[in-house]
Amino acid sequence: MSEIRLFVTTTEKQAEAVLDRMSEVFGEEDYAIGTTEVDEKRDIWEASIYMMMVDEESVGERLTEALSENFAHLPIEREVLPDIDWIAKSLEGLAPVRAGRFVVHGSHDRDKVKTGEIAIEIDAGQAFGTGHHGTTAGCLEVLATVARTRTVRNVLDLGTGSGVLAIAAWKLMHVPVLATDIDPIATRVAEENARVNGVVTGMTFATAPGFHSTAFSTNGPFDLIIANILARPLMKMAPQLVANLAPGGSVILSGILAEQRWKVLAHYNGQHLRHVRTIWRNGWVTIHLEK
Numbered sequence: 001m002s003e004i005r006l007f008v009t010t011t012e013k014q015a016e017a018v019l020d021r022m023s024e025v026f027g028e029e030d031y032a033i034g035t036t037e038v039d040e041k042r043d044i045w046e047a048s049i050y051m052m053m054v055d056e057e058s059v060g061e062r063l064t065e066a067l068s069e070n071f072a073h074l075p076i077e078r079e080v081l082p083d084i085d086w087i088a089k090s091l092e093g094l095a096p097v098r099a100g101r102f103v104v105h106g107s108h109d110r111d112k113v114k115t116g117e118i119a120i121e122i123d124a125g126q127a128f129g130t131g132h133h134g135t136t137a138g139c140l141e142v143l144a145t146v147a148r149t150r151t152v153r154n155v156l157d158l159g160t161g162s163g164v165l166a167i168a169a170w171k172l173m174h175v176p177v178l179a180t181d182i183d184p185i186a187t188r189v190a191e192e193n194a195r196v197n198g199v200v201t202g203m204t205f206a207t208a209p210g211f212h213s214t215a216f217s218t219n220g221p222f223d224l225i226i227a228n229i230l231a232r233p234l235m236k237m238a239p240q241l242v243a244n245l246a247p248g249g250s251v252i253l254s255g256i257l258a259e260q261r262w263k264v265l266a267h268y269n270g271q272h273l274r275h276v277r278t279i280w281r282n283g284w285v286t287i288h289l290e291k
């Protein structure tokens, strides 16, 4: 059965206000809600709620009612989230990607893994993260360095997508990993990918926008936090992210365009993190910071 996203498009400030209203009405129920940046320069954001098609009518009516007082001018839009097979088809045949000691490959390329490599099998699917994007590859490269040079007892992968980074961290360090995403489909795909990659224990999954879940206090604070999201939400989340970081812990940030890196660094320096290293891949930067 298809999954549906109902959303409104507005400014960041108003999207946050809509999100608060959605939390008041749907907060106790099992629907994922969240805001997403669409266009940073023009300040266009979406506030969304996700549900299965069977619940769409009742959620739609309650959402219309909830937004009627202060947000009636924002039309409620609808998206049917695409089926796995459709996306998988368009990405079939992708070649394996190598970063640090990792090789991320599809199931059709299992035989291309070389001795000594850490293989992560991810078939292109509904969640971001086949290793082909400069941000994912950048995170894998920095992750390998952090694992070699720092003591890491637990990891948070915020915005896990396909789960590729969480699986990489687990395979490399064999420590508990919390993998979260705002998108319930991603969380589900990540869990399935973890299973395919032989992760049997030690990995926890949660659907949550930002740090809005008890999973963070239950599993944290973390020695390593990886967040490959986008510059704007990363800047906004800086205080919460650092609050969930253990003393001496490392942060790997990505999803940042080269020209945005100074702003992001300024936000994290403001939270007393020290810049360790920045790497570039295809116009994207990945930043390693330390508490």
Ligand SMILES: C[S@@+](CC[C@H](N)C(=O)[O-])C[C@H]1O[C@@H](n2cnc3c(N)ncnc32)[C@H](O)[C@@H]1O
Residues within 6 Å of the ligand: 034, 127, 128, 129, 130, 131, 135, 136, 139, 158, 159, 160, 161, 162, 163, 164, 165, 180, 181, 182, 183, 186, 208, 209, 210, 211, 228, 229, 233, 255
């Ligand atoms: C660029 S993808 C990264 C996926 C994977 N970690 C990787 O490196 O390939 C970003 C992911 O972050 C999730 N995301 C975006 N905003 C978020 C938020 N506020 N809280 C949690 N997850 C978020 C998206 O749903 C998406 O799966």
